[in-house]
Amino acid sequence: MYGLEAISAQNGWAMAVAGALIVMAGLTVLSLVISQLHKVAAFLEKGVEKRSEKKQAVKTAPKEAVGPKSPAFDTDEAQARLKPLVAELGESFELTNLYELANSGDLPHVHLSIRSLRESGVIVPAGDGRFVWRD
């Protein structure tokens, strides 16, 4: 069997039309979906950003409270508080003595204050485990 007769007998017309429509519809739907993907992506990215912002906030909050190098920590104030104590200890002193003295005087953030003054070069080593005060 040949020609149009063969096509009809084998259901060729239906297969061709249905096949063409299915692939056309399928790719049209896919193109519609991918044309909206940037919106889905933006939505997802927004969610991720929000979550990471929250995490960032949680992470940075305690750091501000205890961070030894925090810019919020006032070195001048620490210097003002500790200088009279150092005068009591003499020209050279041990850090442990300074720490105990400051602690007994109920000064706030004693360890942090001594450390920041060491780092900023106000308290400098004089050898033999002793330190001197330099303004």
Added chain:
Amino acid sequence: MDLLIQFLTNTGYYLVDFRNIIMLLIGSLFLYLAIAKEYEPLLLLPIGFGVLVGNIPFFKGFGLGIYEPNSVLHYLYFGVTTGVYPSIVFLGLGAMTDFSSLLAMPRLMLLGAAAQMGIYFTLLSALALGFLPREAGSIAIIGGADGPTSIFLTAKLAPHLIGPIAIAAYSYMALIPIIQPPIMRLLTTKEERRIHMPEMRDVSRVEKLLFPAAGLLLCCFLAPASIPLLGPFFFGNLMKESGVVDRLAQTARTAIIDTATIFLGFTVGASTQADVFLTPKAVGIFFLGAVAFSIATASGVLFGKIMNLFMKQKINPLLGAAGVSAVPGSAREVHSVGLKSDPTNYLLMHAMACNSSGVIGSAICAGILWSFLV
């Protein structure tokens, strides 16, 4: 003396007939095209050499030929007849393909769909020429211009035609520079060929990650029979885009696809044994293959022109020719025809969008035809 005569009667020189000579010449032509003209060398070289290997006459029954059980070639051919090689090739293709241009301009996907009309036109033509429905479906898929898809569907529907269909599909893919440009020029005016396409927007990583999942679900829910092709294809693409398995993606797009291509090409070539290949049906398949390819190209271009009737932002109808899934040959041809009309008209990226859409479209068509005809 008897031993010597027996030996001589078993040699290829004694057993050769004119059909073997014809096939050896065809194989040599493929090798010439691949090496001297560099027409699709990755495909034509293994196929051409396979044709030479498959057409050396031998004494049947020694377990040597590709159609003889337990022969080495038969085992290698297993990957073709079961559709394993095409699936592996699709995995590598997915790991190579960048869908950015398609995601940036989704309407170009319609051109990939339109170019599939060549498949259904050829289905009707093949039925009209007296081919059985399953054979007609296998021949029709040549219009998708996708070698692995053609082999996959033929292996499922008409395994006895794998040789001629694969050779026809790959031959026409190699002949894209000869077949497509005249059709493109015939169906478009110079003004249409000069249409510039707009700049593509940047596509985010999340979009690229979402696409394989969306594509897989939509396409495979529609045509589940395309899972063996589109499953690995989108999986390969996800590996590439995820960026977390670079080693796997790299292997898929190099070693794995190369290995599959070598064995696919070589065994398909070897399957063209003269007595199986040189039949009146093969001639019909080659004729219909040319029709399928030409109609597919024309459908894409004409659909581009139809889209321009309804759209504010005109598209260059040449892009429709890249809707066939011959990646990246047809995209290159579109680009070069566009450049010839206007040296400042760069269409390559847009053509690649149509090309990748054509890959998806032809795989869906294969699934649809398999469902209809199985």
